[in-house]
Amino acid sequence: MRSRNSTMVVIVAMIVSLVGAQAQSRYGIGRPATPDEISGWNIDIGRDGRGLPSGSGSVSHGREIFVQQCATCHGEKAEGAVGDRLAGGQGTLATAKPVRTVGSYWPYAPTLFDYIRRAMPQNAPQSLSNDDVYAVSAYILSLNGIVPADATLDAKSLAAIRMPNRDGFGGDPRPDVK
Amino acid sequence: MTRQNDSRDNARTTRRHLLRAGAAAGGTMIVAGLSGREAVAASEATDNLPPNVPEWMKTPGEPMGGQSYGTPSPFEKHVVKNISKNLPQYLSASGRTPLQDLDGIITPNGLFYERHHGGVPAIDPEQHRLMIHGLVERPLIFTVDDIRRFPSESRIHFLECSGNPTYKKPFGKTASDLVGLLSCAEWTGVSLKLVLQEAGLQPGAKWVVAEGADAAALTRSIPIEKCLDDALLVYSQNGERLRPQQGYPLRLLLPGFEGNMNVKWLRRLHVTSEPAYSREETSKYTDLMPDGVAREFTFYMEAKSIITRPSGGQRLTDRGFHEITGIAWSGRGKISKVEVSVDGGESWQDAKLQEPILTRALTRFRLPWQWNGQPTVIQSRAIDETGYVQPTLAELIAVRGDNSFYHNNAIWPWQIGAEGEVSNALA
DSSP states (O other): OHHHHHHHHHHHHHHHHHHHHHHHHOOOOSEEOOHHHHHHHOOOOOTTOTTOOSOEEEHHHHHHHIIIIIHHHHOTTSOOSSSOOOSOOTTOTTSSSOOOOTTTTOSOTHHHHHHHHHHOSTTSTTOSOHHHHHHHHHHHHHHTTSSOTTOEEEHHHHHHOOOTTTTOEEOOOOSOOO | OHHHHHHHHHHHHHHHHHHHHHHHHTOOGGGGGSOHHHHHHOOSSOTTSTTSOOGGGSSOOOOTTSOSSOOOOGGGTTOOOBOOTTOSOSSSEEEBOOGGGOOSSOOOGGGSOEEESSOOOOOOGGGOOEEEEESBSSOEEEOHHHHHHSOOEEEEEEEEOSOSSOSSSSOOSSHHHHHOSEEEEEEEEEEHHHHHHHHOBOTTOOEEEEEESSTTOOEEEEEHHHHTTTOEEEEEETTEEOOGGGTTTOEEEOTTBOGGGSOSSEEEEEEESSOOOOHHHHTSSOEEOTTSOEEOOOOBOOOEEEEEESOTTOBOOSSEEEEEEEEEEOTTSOEEEEEEESSTTSOOEEOEEOSOOOTTSOEEEEEEEEEOSSOEEEEEEEEETTOOBOOOHHHHHHHHOSSOOSOOOOOOOEEEOTTSBEEETTO
16 A cells, blocks of 8 residues: 555656656747738749749730849849849750750759749849739740740649659769769 | 078069069969968068167067957968859859968857858848748747857857859869868857747657848758757857858858858748759759759768878978878768879878868868978878768769869869979869
């Protein structure tokens, strides 16, 4: 009886210490992030298009915005200047002079929306409307022959695009020199 | 004896004039090869040299309070970041640490290398927040003060840009030109694991997408294993708060991982089941192989070393004793050995490693050397605790081809000329 009691004491002590340890595993620092706060900050677009907002934009509208906002750095036809070349180069990746562009190198079309929205134009990032970002994405894809010149893109159609270099990436085999 | 001293002083004076002329002519960085002390302290007069008493002993120095934040001696003015004057743009750009002018393993904060993709933001820490959301039990928001309430730790680690240097000519002249996108500091912050536990990871949490509060809103995806291992959320560097160029007020530190993943101005951690496949981890920071397939998610910076003295742009003034010294590092752990060759790679000898030898930190190595006045090639190679041996550039290119851009950890040889001039042997 006595030993049973002491066993109980040990078990209770263990439970108390476990609860204590659990409480200690959190510090109670920080405050909850509200859904509004999260949706205001979370601008990540998945490679499958997850997170793409509503709205749409046409190639022709994209051309107008591109000329106003992008051509100074990227060239009128996205041939590149201070900014990266964005068009052409398909079929060059395995040659001595690979040309890496959205059309030849980028594996996923939704990444284009993600990047333009978060970082472009360089002098005023996050200033374009979602419609304008769809439009500029459409224009760049059309310059690469990936969508037709009369295309209009939205969340569904952008996510459905299969980029030419989609399967052009592999993992890290290093150490590769021994 | 006096004559010898005089002629040496005259030589220094002449060199200083040359430096001035060089600076006036083109402002090139060749001057980095000569120490400022030598260049500036060689007064035209010898009034301050023995047997005379120097002028700075005959009058009191500057009183306390002249500088509320100390700066280096004006005689060290030339030791500055190595920033090219011909960059296509300066918003997405990098500036290099003058490795050949530094001793030890710690990079002074003002000389720490910089790489940013949309300029350096001016962030008010009172208005900065870190959000954790996605596959967590409790999405949370932290102030910078909140982060500082967590148990803290300090560790010394290097940071290196993945493109340091590229594989193609033209190669740089100096150690800084070649591998100056490398620095090392003592970092203080909180284990990322603790902060993630505060939010509680859900099953299926495999990646954490980190985002900076800069104009590039730069995003990189970090495998959860790294986040729960040695990753830190850092707010201080070498004892003081992070510099704006280093992510003030909060950055991610992923020891051994390529620089750009150590997201600066950290504002958001999105816990996910798969990588973001962001622009920076698909169209950039990937290495194109000869078959047209690119390597992605190449996180670790492999073992590497470089001799910083004597190195490109410097000159051996005399035959006889010279200490060869440099730095070695590996993203995969500790440096176990550095070998140095002073005969063009014919033979190698072990350099002495300076304690402490720390995981994923710079390690200083040294080798005493007698220069016989003949032209030769000197070089170092690092071996890390995994047994990996730093390769030559030719060995790297043989495997990776000509189109690879990042992760060049090649041995870099220096040519010593007949006049003692040191230059890049591969340039």
